[in-house]
Amino acid sequence: MEKLVIIPTYNEKENISNIVAAVFNLNLGFHVLVIDDNSPDGTADIIKKLMPQYAGQLFLEQRTGKLGLGTAYIYGFKWAIEKGYQFIFEMDADFSHNPDDLERLYLACKEGAGVAVGSRYTKGGAVDNWPLDRILLSKGASVYTRMITWMPVKDPTAGFVCYRKEVLEVINLDGITFVGYAFQIEMKFAAWKLGFKITEVPITFIDREFGASKMNKGIIKEGVLGVLKLRWQSLFKNYRKKVTNVEIKKTVKLQPSDSVM
Numbered sequence: 001m002e003k004l005v006i007i008p009t010y011n012e013k014e015n016i017s018n019i020v021a022a023v024f025n026l027n028l029g030f031h032v033l034v035i036d037d038n039s040p041d042g043t044a045d046i047i048k049k050l051m052p053q054y055a056g057q058l059f060l061e062q063r064t065g066k067l068g069l070g071t072a073y074i075y076g077f078k079w080a081i082e083k084g085y086q087f088i089f090e091m092d093a094d095f096s097h098n099p100d101d102l103e104r105l106y107l108a109c110k111e112g113a114g115v116a117v118g119s120r121y122t123k124g125g126a127v128d129n130w131p132l133d134r135i136l137l138s139k140g141a142s143v144y145t146r147m148i149t150w151m152p153v154k155d156p157t158a159g160f161v162c163y164r165k166e167v168l169e170v171i172n173l174d175g176i177t178f179v180g181y182a183f184q185i186e187m188k189f190a191a192w193k194l195g196f197k198i199t200e201v202p203i204t205f206i207d208r209e210f211g212a213s214k215m216n217k218g219i220i221k222e223g224v225l226g227v228l229k230l231r232w233q234s235l236f237k238n239y240r241k242k243v244t245n246v247e248i249k250k251t252v253k254l255q256p257s258d259s260v261m
């Protein structure tokens, strides 16, 4: 129980079997958990058909409806912790994240990072095929997040990530309530505030070829307001306390300076 890749899906029938095959063809011991939100296009049925072929390595959790990317990951994180996985990955189904990069994220965590971020905006990272408006939105989100939070992460909205199990155990996952870009930002913000090392691993992000994007105005609004909320909470409330899992709190040293950062 070493490495688990969590793939959230909503209407990914064109991509799901290929992405699952791409992970298993690496032959590097990655297991895959798909969290499907009752996709009307039958994504879950495709997974069910594949499961016998990858018995004990491919898992499916189905939820009742489209509940958002953030809550899908939180569900997956809890599942992974319970099963005892040591390194837990976030990856999209749409091939924007190249499965060949999984091992580099893993190695970054093995070498001491608590969180390894597949980064478009660190040296060596890139974005391929994205229309200008998406590049501007994504870059704008990164600059905005860094200006407001001062978090030293060049690609704070990145969704291609490896977490050490300890990081996900220490974070109070029930306290993470955002669902879109803001979810990705808050996970990194919480890990950073709790003192974990975040390493950015350069990746090339490729725009999806098949299927439809789930990006919408609500996600952007949540991101803009969410970042302000995070900063507010970390300035005037004890943010570390808020995001620390109460069961583990006794072993995490909360410093008196918390409330001013």
Ligand SMILES: Nc1nc2c(ncn2[C@@H]2O[C@H](COP(=O)(O)OP(=O)(O)OP(=O)(O)O)[C@@H](O)[C@H]2O)c(=O)[nH]1
Binding pocket: 007, 008, 009, 010, 011, 012, 035, 036, 037, 066, 067, 068, 069, 072, 091, 092, 093, 094, 096, 208, 212, 213, 214, 215
């Ligand atoms: N389970 C679940 N998965 C979701 C939900 N929304 C999006 N996803 C999945 O999350 C991943 C990322 O979604 P995308 O639509 O690619 O969103 P994005 O990468 O931010 O936007 P694009 O770059 O335009 O593709 C994909 O695997 C989606 O199928 C959701 O509400 N529930």
Ligand SMILES: [Mg+2]
Binding pocket: 092, 094, 096, 208
């Ligand atoms: Mg995508």
